[in-house]
Amino acid sequence: MKGMSKVIGIGFLGLGIVGSQVLSYIKENKDYVEEVYGMEFLTKSVYVRDITKKRDVDTSDIYLTTDVTKIVENPNVQVCIECMGGAGMEETYDAVMGAIHNGKHIVMSSKKCLAVYGTKIIEAANQYNVQLRFEASVGGCIPICRSLMQMSKGDEVTKIYGIVNATSTYILSAMESKKITFDEALQQAKEKGFAENNSSEDILGFDTLNKMRILLRLGMKVDVDCNDVNPVSIENINDESTNREEPIIRQVFYAEKTMQDDINCFVGPQILKSDSMLKNVSENYNMIFVESKHSGLRAYYGKGAGGRETASVMFDDLIDVVQSNYRFEEIKPIGCNCLSGDTFEL
Template identity: 35%
Template sequence: MESISVGLLGLGTVGSGVVKVIESHQDKLMHQIGCPVQIKKALVKEINKVRDVDIDTSILTLDPEEVLLDPEIDIVVEVMGNIEETKEHLVKALTHKKHVVTANKDLMAVYGPELLSLASENQCDLFYEASVAGGIPILRGLVDGLASDRITKMMGIVNGTTNFILTKMTKEGRSFDDVLAEAQALGFAEADPTADVGGLDSARKMAILSTLGFSMNIDLDDVKLKGITEVTEEDLQYAKQFGYIMKLIGYAHREGNRVEVSVEPALLEESHPLASVNDEYNAVYVYGEAVGETMFYGPGAGSLPTATAVVSDLVGVMKNMRLGVNGKSAVSPQFLKQLKDDEEIYSKHFLRLHVEDEVGVLSSITSVFSQNGASFEKVLQNPLGEEKAEIVLVTHKTSLKSFEKILVELRDLKGVQFVKSTYRVEGGDA
């Protein structure tokens, strides 16, 4: 094999990083696979745009078919984003026997099983390590490093934007809107940050992680979702008083063959390793029956970290090409999907209530909890003035079904003005 030719779909932040890594690591790539790697064509939206990478404009094209149908291109690297149009491009690439490497978690969360099946039919590789947690090799860790183990739980911070926002809010006592504006100015948040702060970006990644970790087809719609847009400085201060740090946590738990997958702001004990993961960094905690606890930590985004994951997948494809085993690495899910019902999902809960400051209110609230088989681990009451008070509490573990019923009853309870906020709590066994 004289050389391996790569076609790029997209030359933005990650695409430029891929070019840089391939050029600067050419000696290592030669050592790994025994031949040079060259970028033959790159699909762009504008040929003469100023870019932060030196690239010969003669290899740039506005026509995707120059990449997808070129018989000399062995591997297509997709870093253009989008879902529907990009899926069409990758279907065309795979049906023309081209291997695919993608960083597109949106696409893989929605169409992953379909594209992987098509790749297998055409004896092609489809690798997507960069789609989750940027430069952290979490997918390869699950598929290869922990292949012999049975994963029981995965929880982590898989979105750098929300982690940056919550870190600043916690440490500096600032509002969500204020920190979001700073994150946008620094380039950590998009102009439209909805997918990040609403939790959708994290949910897509957790669907991918759960599918691989549990060997079960988990769809995006299976992920219970709550973002951070309603989080206030007061929530974080009360959490701190109780010894907790808030993070947007992707959570996937399997008991037997029944699973739950969620993304929501959660309170972690300050001693938990994830509580010290700050700013734009990502980390995923993985629990295996044999290995116990492992943690993957690193930069979750950025040009070069993500590009490194893309090029690592490229190396994997190229090694398979030399061995003649392309298209044989994908393993169909072993288990049928079985999602837990709300009565099977247990956790502690943090709750803030605004109430009338009068005799009997706390007793009535306690009665609602006890009638639903729930109890308090911690309780705090603060006067708000004008005969009003705020009650902040953390429950012992209770089922999600019971807790949802408690919330409904509290909203109708005499003396309770409104439920201010509620969050899942992770940590401790009670």
């Protein structure tokens, strides 16, 4: 099919660890994409904050710029891949909306931006008839967003819960298995690349809260105000708690619809039941359960962190946005009741 391939212009918004891995993925799979899909992904330009910075991927044939408008307003770019990472949430939001307003399909990774502005971004994508995907924002390599987008069309999701933060999971499981302190486990997580230098949002539960909000938009079509949920930190869990054979403690999220048409939510450390499947989640793995009215309980499991793993789902999203014509359903604001961990069992 070479010679007949449709050229798709790609623009990157950010080229850090994840962005570099996605660009490498595109380069490595060039022949495969042409052969199977009849397309050629051609990276036209990349927005970065420092052009002179040394990178892990060859950019010698790519236009680098510190002006984001050179990407979002480029008529030769059909898809923008957002990997802005450490950039401010507002800056990310402005760049994404600029791309949407200029008719670009979007593949996103910034979960905090999606958690806060996700409803506005989804509405804009529908309005401007562009495709939006953000699989990399929750669950690492687990295709949970794609599953919820399809599942909830013919079923009513009533409950979503699980473990979605690799940093906290590594810390707690290392404290259990290696009999080490919280600080020692955190340091190991950083050395293995499962934790940022500043891991406060992971430890305090805000990262998990952000991911829960994204999943609720897709699964239940609701927007929960984060001010209604008070995450519980794992920082006060000591080695005495984790040195026992039982119980096993993990940072979890839990959300269920109520008969009053609102949501019961919890984010924080939870003592797991002796027969809980979540007890098997350790190191950098995630596990998410979705319960629906007709299909019952489903489980999703996989690596929740890692540059290569994240890049793989963003590459899948890239193929999806140029082939699909998905339209998001209306998302409604909803009240939330903040639970305590002793009011439910997992």
